[in-house]
Amino acid sequence: MWHGEQLDLDAYLARLGYEGERTPTLETLRAVHRAHVLSVRWDNLDSFLYRAVSLDLADLQDKLVRRGRGGYCYEHVTLYAAALERLGFDFTALSGRVRLGAEKILPATHAMLLVRVEGRAWLSDVGFGDSPLAPIELVDGNRTVIEGRPFLLRRTEVTPGADGWALHHPDGAGGWTVRHNVTLTPQYPVDYQVGNHFVATSAHSPFTRRPFLQRVRPDRLDQLDGLTWTTTPAGATEPAQERTLEPYELPKVLEDTFGLELTGHEAESLVERVR
Structure with missing residues (x-):
């Protein structure tokens, strides 16, 4: 589905500086997740300059891998999903709503993966920009500190009538604020194409401004x-x-x-x- 067979896995892992095992284990997931977040930049420059962002895997490999450029969540996750598929992981693509203190309901335009490995489910969010440096286990009330950065995952009503999960980080005043929420409704490449079109081209998207x-x-x-x-x-x-x-x-x-x-x-x- 994510065209992993078309991915130059050697080139992708070299871009990440990853030289570890290529088996679908939790250790591999954690290492590839961390390497991706630290190696592939987050930016909206194509949206800002051109109002055009391609999610074609060949274009993503050229841009993010060969030319060393950055991208935003849809680009990161489409490339990352192809790599995990090639490595043999079992995962579902998801969409979430960025909050960061917003009171109104924002569109579900944040992409991430739910990876199932060794009998557990992990939220692997490599495309937020300020992404966690490790996957976070999908357990209600999971409070974790990843390389000095605290996170809290809660199961809750994320929009009126819809239950899901909310990922929190510290609010700077001793409490927590929601960075994004997500339901577990599976997403497919075509769904990401729709969200990507809005983010990359709409006058209502902050990334075009x-x-x-x-x-x-x-x-x-x-x-x-x-x-x-x-x-x-x-x-x-x-x-x-x-x-x-x-x-x-x-x-x-x-x-x-x-x-x-x-x-x-x-x-x-x-x-x-x-x-």
Whole structure:
């Protein structure tokens, strides 16, 4: 279904720097999940610059693997699903709604996988940007700390009349806030195509109105939202550092901090569009 047979698995795993076992075990899942989050950047540049994002696996391999570029959740998860399929994992694709303090119901445009391995189910969310560095077991009340980053998973009513799961992270005031929620309704590549079309092209999508990039490292998170560059230490043991950039600074920050080298045309287009 996810065209794993078309994936250049050697190239994908080399992009991740992964040299471990290729068997569908929990150890493999954890290692590939972590390597993907740390290696493949999160950005919406194609949506912002072109209002066009392809989910064709050949295009994703060229962009995310061979050219070392980044993408957003639909791109990450489509590529990741092909890899897990090729590795022999049993999984279901899901869609969730990002919350992050929003009071209104937002569209279900966040992609992730539910992976079943060794008799247990794991939420494997590699495409959030600030993604957990490991899968989280689907157990109500599961409270875990992953490399200094706390998470809480709860089963609850996620929208009126719909039960599901809500993934929480600390709210900065001693409590929890929902980062996204999800039902276990299976999703298929065609469903992701529909959501991707809205996110990449709609005037109502925030991704067509400003650049947004994220890079996770074991010790920190870098985010660029428009012209605001924020660096947050893992576990928030130290205060975040925030800086407002000038448009001309964007290409160098993208290269030096986010590991994304734009072509000359892309760099010019990005600076001009932001201006």
